[in-house]
Structures are given as C-alpha cells and as structure tokens.
Amino acid sequence: EAQVTQNPRYLITVTGKKLTVTCSQNMNHEYMSWYRQDPGLGLRQIYYSMNVEVTDKGDVPEGYKVSRKEKRNFPLILESPCPNQTSLYFCASSPTSGGRQETQYFGPGTRLLVL
Amino acid sequence: AQSVAQPEDQVNVAEGNPLTVKCTYSVSGNPYLFWYVQYPNRGLQFLLKYITGDNLVKGSYGFEAEFNKSQTSFHLKKPSALVSDSALYFCAVRGMHTGGFKTIFGAGTRLFVKA
Numbered sequence: 086e087a088q089v090t091q092n093p094r095y096l097i098t099v100t101g102k103k104l105t106v107t108c109s110q111n112m113n114h115e116y117m118s119w120y121r122q123d124p125g126l127g128l129r130q131i132y133y134s135m136n137v138e139v140t141d142k143g144d145v146p147e148g149y150k151v152s153r154k155e156k157r158n159f160p161l162i163l164e165s166p167c168p169n170q171t172s173l174y175f176c177a178s179s180p181t182s183g184g185r186q187e188t189q190y191f192g193p194g195t196r197l198l199v200l
Numbered sequence: 201a202q203s204v205a206q207p208e209d210q211v212n213v214a215e216g217n218p219l220t221v222k223c224t225y226s227v228s229g230n231p232y233l234f235w236y237v238q239y240p241n242r243g244l245q246f247l248l249k250y251i252t253g254d255n256l257v258k259g260s261y262g263f264e265a266e267f268n269k270s271q272t273s274f275h276l277k278k279p280s281a282l283v284s285d286s287a288l289y290f291c292a293v294r295g296m297h298t299g300g301f302k303t304i305f306g307a308g309t310r311l312f313v314k315a
Binding site for chain 2: 089118120125126127128129130133143144175177187188189190191192193194
C-alpha cells in the first residue's frame with residue numbers, strides 16, 4: 086500500500102531532550118516536506134526537500150533540523166525542544182516539486198507535547 | 201510574499217444544499233492551487249488542484265473549484281452537501297521560491313453539514 090508513515094504518533098517529552106520524528110514514504114517520491122499544524126494558523130511548512138541531499142527552509146524552521154540521506158526517509162530533529170514546539174506535525178511527500186504530477190500525500194501526524 | 205486567505209473559520213450548510221468554501225491567494229507568477237481535506241484524527245487528503253488549463257477543476261467526492269485569476273480566488277464548491285463532508289478544509293498555493301518551491305496553506309475552514 087502506498088503510504089507515508091510517521092513515528093511516533095504521540096510523544097510527550099521535556100524541554101531540552103533531543104528527539105527525532107521519523108518519516109518514510111514507499112512511493113519513490115522526490116519531494117518531501119514537514120509541516121506543523123496549530124489552531125487558527127493552519128499548516129506551516131518547516132522544511133522541505135526536493136531530492137536526496139537537497140533541503141531548504143520553509144516558513145518556520147527555527148529549532149528544527151532535517152536530513153535527506155535516502156530518498157524514502159526524511160526525519161525531523163528537534164535538538165533542544167521547547168514548549169512552543171508543542172504541536173501536531175505532518176510529513177508529506179510528492180512525486181515531484183512542480184508540475185502536473187504534484188500532489189502531496191500526508192502521513193497520519195505526530196502529536197508532540199513538550200513540557 | 202505568498203499568502204492564502206480562507207476568510208471563514210466555519211461554514212454551516214444543510215444536507216442537500218450547495219456549499220462553497222472560499223479561498224483567495226497572493227503569489228507571484230502562475231500559481232499552483234490545491235484543496236485538501238482533513239477528517240478528525242487523520243492526515244490531510246488531496247481533493248483537487250489547478251495547475252493550468254480549464255478554470256473549473258473537478259476533484260474527489262464530487263467537489264469542484266473554480267480558478268478566477270482576476271479575483272485571485274479558488275473557491276471550493278459542491279452542488280449537494282453530505283453530512284459526511286463535515287471536515288476541515290485547507291486551501292494551499294505553491295509558488296516560486298528562491299531555490300525551490302514553497303507551499304503555503306490557509307488557516308483552514310471547518311465545514312459542518314447538518315442533516
């Protein structure tokens with residue numbers, strides 16, 4: 086089944102404790118992206134990647150890191166989480182970045198609470 | 201700068217009536233426009249997109265949207281609403297961004313369809 090998976094789905098952590106949220110897609114998509122969803126603000130893009138070893142900042146990159154060493158994986162790293170990073174996080178992938186095939190497929194979400 | 205506005209936080213319609221969820225955008229160049237739907241505790245699902253061509257775009261679940269360049273709008277419509285259409289709807293725009301492509305989402309509009 087074609088899908089985007091994220092782990093963990095739920096996470097409670099404390100300020101300053103490094104964490105990684107994994108994202109994997111099995112559709113051989115070039116483009117991958119991370120978003121956070123907050124009430125009243127919609128989805129805001131954190132980072133995106135147009136292909137392996139190519140990443141760029143979205144609108145709210147502060148406090149986050151990403152890497153794209155393999156096409157299928159795009160982990161989101163919070164080196165020193167803080168309470169304002171409490172949010173619902175979504176990973177997404179798309180066949181391409183730009184063009185008729187572009188359609189983003191979203192993972193199920195990761196709900197993060199930073200105490 | 202790119203932006204997307206969904207002027208209504210919530211739209212209420214009766215089952216069987218037509219529905220409209222509004223979206224206006226601001227982007228340089230030719231935009232890619234998208235609608236996504238989010239059901240409770242789920243990730244976003246693609247509904248439809250406008251890349252180029254016919255201004256009326258048909259999508260999943262009987263939804264359609266009309267691209268209006270002069271009004272910079274991309275309103276989502278459905279001729280006859282179903283209770284199962286109740287969900288959170290997001291408009292998104294993809295425009296050129298230095299070094300790549302960035303997607304901007306609106307804040308979302310919650311649709312309630314009453315039986």
